[in-house]
Amino acid sequence: MKLIKNSLFFTLFIHFFLFSGLRAADExxxxxxxxxxxxxxxxxxxxxxxxxxFRSIRSQLEISYDPDVQQYIQTLGQTLxxxxxxxTQDFYFFVVLSDDINAFAGPGGYIGINSGLILSSDxxxxxxxxxxxxxxxxxxRHIYRSYEASSRMSLPAAAAMxxxxxxxxxxxxxxxxxxxxxQAGSLQMQIDFTRDNEQxxxxxxxxxxERSGFDPLSMPAFxxxxxxxxxxxxxxxxxxxxxxxxxxxxxxxxRGRAEKYPYRQVPDSQTYRLxxxxxxxxxxxxxxxxxxxxxxxxxxxxxxxxxxxxxxxxGLTFIKKQQFDKAxxxxxxxxxxxxxQQEYLTALAQAAVNQQDFETAKKRYxxxxxxxxxxxxxxxxxxxxxxxxxxPRLALQHLxxxxxxxxxxxxxxxxxxxxxxxxxxxxxxxxxxxEYFYAIGQPxxxxxxxxxxxxxxxxxxxxxxxxxxxxxxxxxEILAIKQxxxx
Numbered sequence: 001m002k003l004i005k006n007s008l009f010f011t012l013f014i015h016f017f018l019f020s021g022l023r024a025a026d027e028x029x030x031x032x033x034x035x036x037x038x039x040x041x042x043x044x045x046x047x048x049x050x051x052x053x054f055r056s057i058r059s060q061l062e063i064s065y066d067p068d069v070q071q072y073i074q075t076l077g078q079t080l081x082x083x084x085x086x087x088t089q090d091f092y093f094f095v096v097l098s099d100d101i102n103a104f105a106g107p108g109g110y111i112g113i114n115s116g117l118i119l120s121s122d123x124x125x126x127x128x129x130x131x132x133x134x135x136x137x138x139x140x141r142h143i144y145r146s147y148e149a150s151s152r153m154s155l156p157a158a159a160a161m162x163x164x165x166x167x168x169x170x171x172x173x174x175x176x177x178x179x180x181x182x183q184a185g186s187l188q189m190q191i192d193f194t195r196d197n198e199q200x201x202x203x204x205x206x207x208x209x210e211r212s213g214f215d216p217l218s219m220p221a222f223x224x225x226x227x228x229x230x231x232x233x234x235x236x237x238x239x240x241x242x243x244x245x246x247x248x249x250x251x252x253x254x255r256g257r258a259e260k261y262p263y264r265q266v267p268d269s270q271t272y273r274l275x276x277x278x279x280x281x282x283x284x285x286x287x288x289x290x291x292x293x294x295x296x297x298x299x300x301x302x303x304x305x306x307x308x309x310x311x312x313x314x315g316l317t318f319i320k321k322q323q324f325d326k327a328x329x330x331x332x333x334x335x336x337x338x339x340x341q342q343e344y345l346t347a348l349a350q351a352a353v354n355q356q357d358f359e360t361a362k363k364r365y366x367x368x369x370x371x372x373x374x375x376x377x378x379x380x381x382x383x384x385x386x387x388x389x390x391x392p393r394l395a396l397q398h399l400x401x402x403x404x405x406x407x408x409x410x411x412x413x414x415x416x417x418x419x420x421x422x423x424x425x426x427x428x429x430x431x432x433x434x435e436y437f438y439a440i441g442q443p444x445x446x447x448x449x450x451x452x453x454x455x456x457x458x459x460x461x462x463x464x465x466x467x468x469x470x471x472x473x474x475x476x477e478i479l480a481i482k483q484x485x486x487x
Contacts, residue, residue, distance in 0.1 A: 050108015059441025064095040067377030083211035086139045105134045115279045124272040125218035136204035215266045216258035274343045277313030291317045358389040376406045392422035410439040427456045443474045
């Protein structure tokens with residue numbers, strides 16, 4: 001996680017340098033992009049930077065594309081964001097598959113929550129308190145304000161940034177992409193949130209929690225639990241505690257603020273329980289046989305919903321162990337008793353895929369698409385099954401119907417490449433593999449794919465022009481990264 005932290009803060013440092021930090025340098029003629037009391041960066045520029053930042057994150061971290069996990073964290077995050085002081089702010093929430101207890105916010109409203117943090121929470125309100133806290137850091141512009149408070153920039157760093165500005169002014173998309181993709185290298189930078197930043201994020205976060213129907217007391221409760229646990233970590237304390245230091249006075253302050261709101265007992269949603277069960281199975285250090293014991297010991301404990309969540313976890317473990325008959329029996333029973341709980345139908349669909357019963361899987365994913373039309377991952381799963389059942393042309397038809405908002409998703413490019421590969425269309429196979437690798441932050445591999453496409457005999461003038469344009473963009477980004485790293 002240290003690598004991610006350095007990359008994140010370096011990206012944000014560059015962001016600030018580009019749009020505010022150099023205005024005072026008389027010898028550099030740059031447009032006045034605004035000051036700390038106004039807008040430091042236009043919405044379009046911030047969107048570009050955010051997308052570039054997320055490409056960098058994808059290249060370094062394992063992001064969950066599980067349809068249920070992604071829909072849950074997006075729904076939770078958007079519910080909280082809608083009750084913030086700036087509900088029109090764009091946010092994108094995602095889960096990082098890592099046992100480390102961490103959460104972070106990047107430019108453009110991208111907020112990542114580690115699976116380890118979700119598993120460490122004892123209630124949905126505790127999880128919501130961390131997400132609300134990160135939302136507050138974004139809405140209060142703490143990342144930008146932290147840069148202004150820093151005076152740790154060296155002359156070599158300044159020279160590197162001027163080069164980056166030139167690139168960004170000549171080709172903004174290329175320049176911003178390079179800036180987000182670069183690693184810190186010799187310019188190790190870290191901008192820590194100040195005590196005032198943390199207190200403000202706590203205060204705003206508690207208000208967001210209360211407005212969203214969660215328990216405000218969950219924030220101090222979760223902080224207290226992390227502080228207690230940190231005594232046993234030593235130098236290996238969770239990354240969240242290093243970037244968001246938790247002190248006794250901070251816990252006391254958040255508790256005092258939370259107690260001003262009326263007491264409310266907030267039950268966990270069943271989806272929260274199911275997502276925790278699913279993420280537990282994907283944990284890095286958990287063996288399947290241990291999971292069978294864990295879930296079996298709990299299937300008869302608690303409320304009916306809690307028992308169902310444990311049965312669900314046991315069924316998913318049986319899928320991992322390829323004991324499909326046992327899994328099918330569990331999920332059919334759960335689906336019969338809770339027909340509106342989508343996770344049970346998703347599990348049935350996935351069990352069919354794992355058994356290579358593609359006809360049954362297609363029917364189940366079609367049903368999921370009809371019931372939950374906004375879940376793009378269900379559409380991607382259905383198209384994947386079409387490819388597995390050797391129906392590439394039908395897969396392309398469905399890909400053409402994907403909403404434009406999702407046509408820059410790595411999985412969209414990968415599925416399109418597979419479809420063309422099945423049709424022996426090597427030009428488009430390599431073209432879309434190039435877009436896939438670029439989307440996950442690997443421009444060098446993207447260039448290799450473009451080169452392979454350009455050498456193919458099936459290349460026509462139209463595709464040649466597209467490939468050349470994309471090649472120029474990828475090469476310019478790599479050159480920008482190299483120039484910055486050499487400073």
